[in-house]
Amino acid sequence: MRDVLYLAWRYLVYNRLKTVILVTSITLIIYLPVGLNVVVEQSGEHLTARAEATPLLVGAKGSPLELALNSLYFSLDFPELTDYSEVTAITDSELATAIPLYVRFRSRSQPIVGTSLDYFEFRDFEFASGRPMAVLGECVVGAVAAETLGVGIGDAVTSSPETVFNLAGVYPLRMKVAGVLAKTYTSDDEAIFVDVKTAWIIQGLGHGHQDLASPDAAASVLDRSDDNIVANAALVQYNEITADNADTFHFHGDLSGYPLTAVVAVPDDEKSGVILRGRYADEDANSQIVRPVTVIDELLDTILTIQQFIVAAVIIVGLATVATAALVFMLSLRLRRREIDTMLKIGGSRPRVASMLLAEVAIVIVLSAMLASVITLLTWRFGPGIIESFVLA
Amino acid sequence: MIALARPLTIAAILMLLVACSSDERAPASDAEKWAMPGVYAVNYPLAYFAERIGADSVEVAFPAPADVDPAMWVPAVDTIAGYQGADLVLLNGAGYAAWVQRVTLSQSRLVDTSAEFAERLIPVENDLTHSHGPAGDHSHGGTAFTTWLDAGFAIEHASAVLNALSRLQPENATDYRDRFDGLEQQLLSLDQALKDIASRIGDQPLLFSHPVYQYLERRYALNGHSLHWEPGVMPDERQWRELSGILAKHAAAWMIWEGRPHPEARDRLESLGVRSVVFRPAGNRPETGDFMSVMHENLQALQQAFPTSP
Numbered sequence: 001m002r003d004v005l006y007l008a009w010r011y012l013v014y015n016r017l018k019t020v021i022l023v024t025s026i027t028l029i030i031y032l033p034v035g036l037n038v039v040v041e042q043s044g045e046h047l048t049a050r051a052e053a054t055p056l057l058v059g060a061k062g063s064p065l066e067l068a069l070n071s072l073y074f075s076l077d078f079p080e081l082t083d084y085s086e087v088t089a090i091t092d093s094e095l096a097t098a099i100p101l102y103v104r105f106r107s108r109s110q111p112i113v114g115t116s117l118d119y120f121e122f123r124d125f126e127f128a129s130g131r132p133m134a135v136l137g138e139c140v141v142g143a144v145a146a147e148t149l150g151v152g153i154g155d156a157v158t159s160s161p162e163t164v165f166n167l168a169g170v171y172p173l174r175m176k177v178a179g180v181l182a183k184t185y186t187s188d189d190e191a192i193f194v195d196v197k198t199a200w201i202i203q204g205l206g207h208g209h210q211d212l213a214s215p216d217a218a219a220s221v222l223d224r225s226d227d228n229i230v231a232n233a234a235l236v237q238y239n240e241i242t243a244d245n246a247d248t249f250h251f252h253g254d255l256s257g258y259p260l261t262a263v264v265a266v267p268d269d270e271k272s273g274v275i276l277r278g279r280y281a282d283e284d285a286n287s288q289i290v291r292p293v294t295v296i297d298e299l300l301d302t303i304l305t306i307q308q309f310i311v312a313a314v315i316i317v318g319l320a321t322v323a324t325a326a327l328v329f330m331l332s333l334r335l336r337r338r339e340i341d342t343m344l345k346i347g348g349s350r351p352r353v354a355s356m357l358l359a360e361v362a363i364v365i366v367l368s369a370m371l372a373s374v375i376t377l378l379t380w381r382f383g384p385g386i387i388e389s390f391v392l393a
Numbered sequence: 394m395i396a397l398a399r400p401l402t403i404a405a406i407l408m409l410l411v412a413c414s415s416d417e418r419a420p421a422s423d424a425e426k427w428a429m430p431g432v433y434a435v436n437y438p439l440a441y442f443a444e445r446i447g448a449d450s451v452e453v454a455f456p457a458p459a460d461v462d463p464a465m466w467v468p469a470v471d472t473i474a475g476y477q478g479a480d481l482v483l484l485n486g487a488g489y490a491a492w493v494q495r496v497t498l499s500q501s502r503l504v505d506t507s508a509e510f511a512e513r514l515i516p517v518e519n520d521l522t523h524s525h526g527p528a529g530d531h532s533h534g535g536t537a538f539t540t541w542l543d544a545g546f547a548i549e550h551a552s553a554v555l556n557a558l559s560r561l562q563p564e565n566a567t568d569y570r571d572r573f574d575g576l577e578q579q580l581l582s583l584d585q586a587l588k589d590i591a592s593r594i595g596d597q598p599l600l601f602s603h604p605v606y607q608y609l610e611r612r613y614a615l616n617g618h619s620l621h622w623e624p625g626v627m628p629d630e631r632q633w634r635e636l637s638g639i640l641a642k643h644a645a646a647w648m649i650w651e652g653r654p655h656p657e658a659r660d661r662l663e664s665l666g667v668r669s670v671v672f673r674p675a676g677n678r679p680e681t682g683d684f685m686s687v688m689h690e691n692l693q694a695l696q697q698a699f700p701t702s703p
Contacts, residue, residue, distance in 0.1 A: 134473040
């Protein structure tokens with residue numbers, strides 16, 4: 001049997017171009033439906049697992065998908081903004097724990113997630129090193145974000161301006177890394193977590209500056225009257241919160257009107273969740289409440305429909321490829337008629353020659369199957385991340 | 394055949410490597426937990442109310458050093474970590490302890506004990522406004538925050554503490570209610586005693602060494618004027634001149650101090666016809682006694698200053 005396999009292998013190696021084409025074709029035909037299935041199923045599991053772990057999301061009326069994708073996976077597009085009064089309203093209802101989310105800014109490509117410590121408890125974070133942020137201007141970075149940005153405890157990350165060309169816009173804020181999270185294998189690994197008030201400072205809603213009444217700030221005063229001081233553009237506004245200037249940072253007006261992208265509502269029990277959802281049932285309300293799992297299921301249904309079309313197409317192409325491969329083998333037999341006759345004349349029995357030809361086909365199929373398995377495993381390992389990044393982009 | 398075995402082996406190893414690189418999470422470590430629910434407060438009155446109502450079912454912490462004003466104190470990061478780990482953080486509200494705005498705490502554990510009477514808080518006007526950038530005019534004025542000097546508000550603070558503790562430990566709610574009732578009775582007695590003294594004081598002008606008595610002034614209809622004098626510090630000449638101007642319009646015979654006044658200041662005030670009486674706000678934990686004993690000392694001091702007519 002070994003000699004049969006050896007001859008078959010030597011034939012395939014000698015005709016390597018033909019072998020490579022055959023193996024590639026059959027590999028693709030095996031891989032495409034299987035790989036696609038793996039990707040869709042795994043992406044579905046990843047997306048659904050995160051959605052299932054997040055009971056309810058409250059946000060401004062608008063696209064539920066945008067609200068869910070921004071809140072669960074920190075996607076680039078942020079939904080219509082709600083405000084902090086939503087957190088107070090949910091907390092006051094005593095039906096759920098309200099966790100603010102303000103996912104709008106980035107540091108390079110990493111999302112900056114403005115939230116409260118409740119989020120850390122809710123997601124059950126473990127720290128690889130350091131501690132939670134304690135004061136404004138501190139941040140906690142996810143495991144992947146720390147690697148990508150090359151930062152650790154005591155280093156700083158800087159927020160990226162929303163628009164490069166808006167010179168009068170928000171200045172970048174330098175934030176000190178207080179902790180690095182252990183890997184969670186979720187989108188939290190990519191994020192930089194800050195207190196929601198720090199996110200408001202990034203936006204310029206809170207700020208720290210020189211005391212305008214002090215002599216040091218004289219050069220920054222444009223106009224001074226008994227009851228009002230107008231500062232000019234030279235007023236020093238701090239772009240880093242330190243122990244020395246922390247007490248100069250302040251917010252104006254009522255914080256309940258400050259923006260959020262969403263509020264995660266964690267109901268005390270199922271009944272509380274139903275009651276809470278009922279409170280947002282009014283179609284005229286400015287806010288909406290969504291079950292992320294419902295939104296993600298709808299998204300997956302769309303993806304599954306597309307998948308079914310693709311699989312049908314692949315099956316048709318697959319049948320064509322199998323027919324072509326059979327044709328290639330049959331034509332190959334004709335071309336090899338003299339070679340087969342020679343083998344019979346030098347003493348090869350018909351069954352052994354047939355075995356050798358079948359072994360060639362078997363080796364091609366086995367190699368294709370193994371290659372398809374390897375690619376499928378790679379897809380299983382890295383596919384969901386790639387697909388999620390496509391979906392979120 | 395060896396040539397055939399090699400690619401098969403490589404493929405098998407590759408498959409194994411890919412399979413082995415799947416998700417592996419580190420085992421979760423046990424977080425530090427309190428032996429019993431931990432309650433942190435931003436001032437001593439709230440810590441006292443929590444200690445009285447919660448008794449031995451909760452661990453109450455008020456970590457401000459004894460020599461600071463908790464309203465102006467800024468805790469170190471280690472202390473903030475303590476607040477972060479607490480099951481409840483009792484806030485006074487009214488802008489008290491501004492550091493709370495500049496730190497990260499679990500929103501769900503914060504209890505604003507003055508939320509129920511927020512609309513009755515006293516705003517402190519800061520006449521000076523400023524503007525820079527697109528935000529427009531704004532001032533950094535605030536709210537009077539020594540709220541518990543109004544015994545009615547003190548009861549409402551204690552009631553908020555009661556509700557928060559009852560939510561935290563529903564199984565102890567009845568005990569908490571009983572203890573709250575006892576505390577409420579004491580605060581109502583204090584309130585009545587202060588009202589009696591206030592009726593004796595009537596409309597006579599008073600001076601307050603510091604602007605921390607706004608709620609006492611309003612609750613008990615006192616005719617006071619606040620200075621910015623520190624107990625234990627001899628005021629400078631500018632402050633004395635300012636006082637003379639005030640006395641010309643507001644002929645006070647008594648000044649109410651947060652703490653024992655500097656002896657020279659006390660004597661010079663007496664030479665101006667102004668006598669001193671100490672009424673401690675008890676924002677921080679007293680060296681001896683507790684909140685109620687400090688309030689009774691305050692009461693005694695006022696009763697001596699404004700005795701019942703024979």
